[in-house]
Amino acid sequence: MSSPSPDYTLYLVTGRELLPPGKDYYESLNESLEGGVTIVQIREKNTDTREFLEIAKRSKEICHRYGVPLLINDRIDIALAMNADGIHIGQSDMPIEIARKLLPAGSIIGVSVNTPAEAEEVVKGGLADYVGIGALWATNSKKLTSPVLGIRGVGPILQTLEKTSIKAVAIGGIKSSNLLRSLHGAVSPNGRALDGIAVVSEIVSSHQPSVVAQRLCQIIRASKDQPFNLFSRIYAEPPTAQVLVDSAAHLLRSVKEYRPLVHQITNNVTINQLANATLALGASPIMATSPHEMEDLAKIPGALLINFGTISDKEGMLAAGHYANLERKPIVFDPVGIGATAYRRTTANELLNTWQAAVIKGNAGEIASLIGSNEVKSHGVDSLGSGFSSPKEILCALAKRERCIIVMTGETDYISDGNLTVKLSNGSALLGDITGSGCLAGSTVATFCGAENKRSKRSEPSSGEVEGILAAGDMFVGAIAGVLTLTIASELAAQRPEVHGTGTFLSALIDELYNLTPEKIIQRAKLEVV
Structure with a gap:
């Protein structure tokens, strides 16, 4: 019954121990297939051979009624005895070379992998039909023998499969x-995506497995119907610098018109500055940190800024990002001082694996730490040296890996969506002399992304929200607007006669943010497409 091209879209791995009270295993399997499961693997780690064989035979009959292949986990003797469609083997199970010789021609063979090196070995062997990559998230349905990969650990493995049919x-x-x-x-940096997802407890432990399977299939279809465009507008042709400046400048009117709620979880050094800057632009700030508030706050249109300068509210950050994704609300992530300690790096990894950022903003040292480059060093929260020799390549690579907009601030600012990169050359030297200037940039970017998000949501059809985690709107333009606004305001503030140093400069900066107009942005913007 095995097909040369099985459908791996919704892959069910059984686990009878997870069945809810009163639910029959075969009934559950049948309902799962009715709901849309496309391939099934029988996993029985603690069952004697006779019982395992009986379960596998009856499961095969049910699966084949729906035209769905049935695989056996590990036990090649069971697979041969009941003529299964294939097997799945782990790294410590029977070598794939022997399994392929023993199984009938056309049998499906899958192999578990946890690292790019393991995937490369599978590719070299050329005998596997698919690889099972995991564990993606922590799970209680199976005792893990390898580390949890996290979402962002899958891309390098997929990259090894890019020129194969696996x-x-x-x-x-x-x-x-x-x-x-x-x-x-x-997803790999070059766009190689998953061919399917394997589910255990979400389906098996349900009293209504058909409903759950249908829901999972609906989400998968939604993701395929909406190409992941990295939060950037799809232009008919590459936009000119002037088009981008005009779009960014006019977004200031949207801030004042829509007054987005900018929820900011930030370090306690800059809370007051960020709140005042947000108000000056015409938006509404809130600095809530309790995880108990995050679900309700995410429902209010706007944006979320997560600045983990002091990392004292990690649970709130995790919850806020999760609910923001569910509401398609943009998240701006500012990994302050990420290179300073191992704890900061671990925390950033946990956050970025839990939710999808729309924009990541950092200085050169923070960007270097995120991408794993030694070209730029950092000292605490500050970046050292002259920056990257090829910032465009670095930012494009990070944008493609993280699937979001990347903003790198410094004497010269760069913004990339992975395809298009711009260089921004505005700003006063005084901006770098005040505490939290980088944090202010994160706040202004979040403010404009929130306005763009709210504007775009209002223009969507009223028939219902589009399923997704991608924030509505052009986050690339939102990021450009946020950086230009702060840097141009800093130039205007520095020119004021009452400014004699950093103290008077900060007050003047808030004033200039308050008085800024689209015309001033258009007149003064120094933007170059690189």
Whole structure:
């Protein structure tokens, strides 16, 4: 019954121990297939051979009624005895070379992998039909023998498969609440995506497995119907610098018209400055940190800024990002001082694996730490040296890896969506002499992204929200507007006669943000497409 091109879209791994009270295993399997499961693997780690064989035979009959292949986990003797459609083997199970010789021609063979090196070995062997990549998330349905990969650990593995016909299925802790995050984030830098997702407890432990399977299929279809465009507008032709400046400048009117709520979880050094800057631009700030508020706050249109300068509210950051994704609300992530400590790097990794950022903003040292480059060093929260020799290449690579807009601030600012990169040359030297100037940039970027998000949502059809985690609107233009606004305001503030140093400069900066107009932005912007 095995097909040369199995459909791996919704891959069910059974686990009878997870069945809810009163639910029959065969009834659950049948309902799962009715709901849209496309391939099934029978996993029985603690069952004797006779019982395993009986379960596999009856499961095969049910699966084949729906035209769905049935695979056996590990036990090649069971697979041969009941003529299964294939097997799935782990790194410590029977070598694939022997399994391929023993199984009938055309049998499906999948192999578990946890690292790019393991995937490369599978590619070299040329005998596998697919790889099972995991664990994606922490899971209680199976004792893990390898580290949890996280969403962003899948891309390098997929990269090894790019020139092959080997399919890829992600497994481990996947459920409807994190499925879109999994599908969006688990992509190679060149766009190689997953061919399917494997689910265990979300389906097996349900009293209504058909409903759950349908819901999972609906989410997968939604993700395929909406190409992941990296939060940037799809232009008919590459935009000119003037088009981008005009778009960014006019977004200031949207800030004042829509007054987006800019929820800011930030370090306690800059809370007051960020709140005042947000108000000066015409938006509404809130500095809530309790995880208990995050679901309600995410429903108010606007944006979320997560600045982990003091990392004292990690649980709030995790919850806020999760709910912001569900509401398609842009998240601006500012990994302040990420290179300073191992804890900061671990925390950033956890946050970025949990939710999808629309924009990541950092100085050169922070960007270097994120991408794993030694070209730029940092000292605490400050970047050292002259920056990257090829900022465009670095930012494009990071944007493609993180699937979002990247903003790198400094004496010269750069913004990239992975395809288009711009260089911004505005700004006063005094901006770098005040505490939290980088934090202010994150706040202004979040303000404009929030206005763009709210404007775009209002222009969407009223028939209902589009399923997704991608923030509505052009976040690339929002990021440009946020950086230009702050840097141009800083130039105007520095020219004021009452400014004699950093103290008077900061007050003047808030005033200039308040008095800024689209015309001033257009007149003074120094933007170059690179």
